[in-house]
Amino acid sequence: MTPRIVYSIFLVMLIGCFSNCSYLPEEIPAEESLLIEENARYIRMRSTESNNSLAGILFYPGGLVDPHAYIEALKALVLEDHRTVIIMKAPSNLAIIRPNQASSISKEFEDLDQWIIGGHSLGGSVACIDIFNHPDQFAALFLLASYSVDDLSNRDIPMISITSSNDLVLNQEAFEENKINLPEEFSISDPSQIPMESTRGTTIYYSIEGGNHAQFGQYGPQAGDGEADIESSAQQALVIESLRLFFQSNNL
Amino acid sequence: MKYSLAIIAIILSGLSLRAQHVSFNLQALPGFWHNEALENYYGGSAFGIQYHQKSKIGQWGLGIEYRSIDWGNQISLNIPYTVYLAKKNNWDVALQCAPSIGLALFRNNPLLSWSLESSAQLRWKPQNKFSYTLGVGLRYSISPAYQQYGLINQLAETPIRLGIQYKIGKTKN
Numbered sequence: 001m002t003p004r005i006v007y008s009i010f011l012v013m014l015i016g017c018f019s020n021c022s023y024l025p026e027e028i029p030a031e032e033s034l035l036i037e038e039n040a041r042y043i044r045m046r047s048t049e050s051n052n053s054l055a056g057i058l059f060y061p062g063g064l065v066d067p068h069a070y071i072e073a074l075k076a077l078v079l080e081d082h083r084t085v086i087i088m089k090a091p092s093n094l095a096i097i098r099p100n101q102a103s104s105i106s107k108e109f110e111d112l113d114q115w116i117i118g119g120h121s122l123g124g125s126v127a128c129i130d131i132f133n134h135p136d137q138f139a140a141l142f143l144l145a146s147y148s149v150d151d152l153s154n155r156d157i158p159m160i161s162i163t164s165s166n167d168l169v170l171n172q173e174a175f176e177e178n179k180i181n182l183p184e185e186f187s188i189s190d191p192s193q194i195p196m197e198s199t200r201g202t203t204i205y206y207s208i209e210g211g212n213h214a215q216f217g218q219y220g221p222q223a224g225d226g227e228a229d230i231e232s233s234a235q236q237a238l239v240i241e242s243l244r245l246f247f248q249s250n251n252l
Numbered sequence: 253m254k255y256s257l258a259i260i261a262i263i264l265s266g267l268s269l270r271a272q273h274v275s276f277n278l279q280a281l282p283g284f285w286h287n288e289a290l291e292n293y294y295g296g297s298a299f300g301i302q303y304h305q306k307s308k309i310g311q312w313g314l315g316i317e318y319r320s321i322d323w324g325n326q327i328s329l330n331i332p333y334t335v336y337l338a339k340k341n342n343w344d345v346a347l348q349c350a351p352s353i354g355l356a357l358f359r360n361n362p363l364l365s366w367s368l369e370s371s372a373q374l375r376w377k378p379q380n381k382f383s384y385t386l387g388v389g390l391r392y393s394i395s396p397a398y399q400q401y402g403l404i405n406q407l408a409e410t411p412i413r414l415g416i417q418y419k420i421g422k423t424k425n
Contacts, residue, residue: 039293
């Protein structure tokens with residue numbers, strides 16, 4: 001073994017390392033009524049007025065995105081709807097390393113009876129893996145710029161898939177091909193079109209006009225993404241509005 | 253970022269052929285911290301390469317390590333100093349202390365981090381150029397700037413290390 005070989009290993013290692021950089025959050029909201037607790041496995045958000053009769057939300061972040069980047073995007077569900085929201089953490093910020101974490105964590109909160117699972121990008125696919133492995137533990141599924149590679153088409157729970165028109169990160173071909181893994185498609189062009197009755201047995205598809213991939217979180221521009229025509233706050237408000245109506249329709 | 257890489261490359265190039273050993277280490281990193289309550293967790297794993305150069309009472313070294321940590325991924329440069337406490341036939345026992353400085357790997361904005369590790373190591377040296385180490389230690393890590401983003405920006409860990417050393421020169425161990 002010569003120093004040249006060691007240098008080669010060193011360089012390969014260095015290049016590998018720097019391709020695993022995560023995205024940092026742009027800003028973290030500092031709001032007194034938003035209570036944030038954190039440990040090695042999750043970030044828990046709740047408000048002083050949390051209502052435990054409402055379903056809690058378990059959320060898997062996108063790959064190589066710091067989980068704190070979703071606090072801003074999801075805080076309305078905590079502060080306005082008084083839900084408990086739990087954002088998963090994972091080694092290297094890759095949710096796929098701990099694909100059953102949400103189901104495991106949900107068992108630790110005995111004061112909440114129902115859980116909704118969701119995720120962004122890679123995190124959405126991981127949420128689908130978790131729900132595939134633990135079919136009875138979740139009351140609903142929401143996907144942000146994501147798709148399921150596991151067959152959930154026969155699962156009798158409501159599902160919603162939200163995408164955005166300027167997203168160049170999401171593999172559109174794979175997205176279309178994998179629609180077969182979710183229940184029957186029901187497309188809408190505006191959140192107000194979400195039926196005011198149970199949506200079990202269907203998947204609501206909604207594409208946000210002018211939005212992009214990165215603005216589902218709050219971590220700035222993402223490499224390879226399209227340019228958004230709307231502000232991230234506007235995109236996130238549409239996500240919250242859609243989820244709120246979706247949850248109400250399904251009594252969650 | 254590119255300046256940090258250049259500095260690492262320059263320091264490593266200074267060692268070149270004078271290095272006695274090169275070691276490859278794998279570490280498991282169970283840890284604990286006191287946040288709102290004392291908690292334990294599994295912090296992931298680490299992979300590192302170290303050069304070692306013999307001195308009068310021990311070995312100096314220079315290494316680079318890549319690891320997963322609570323705030324994501326991290327790469328760091330460490331300066332281990334090893335003192336041998338006992339040597340017997342094919343075995344020896346050593347204490348190693350390794351301060352390190354590194355970067356938490358965030359795109360466009362890597363954050364400075366540092367750590368200090370002290371570990372005990374048992375080394376087995378068969379009659380060839382390879383030797384094998386098993387070590388346990390205590391490590392403290394902090395990324396001060398990450399405090400702006402997360403509640404956890406410092407932690408203590410109990411690393412468990414498996415290593416292979418390769419002797420480059422002809423000097424005795």
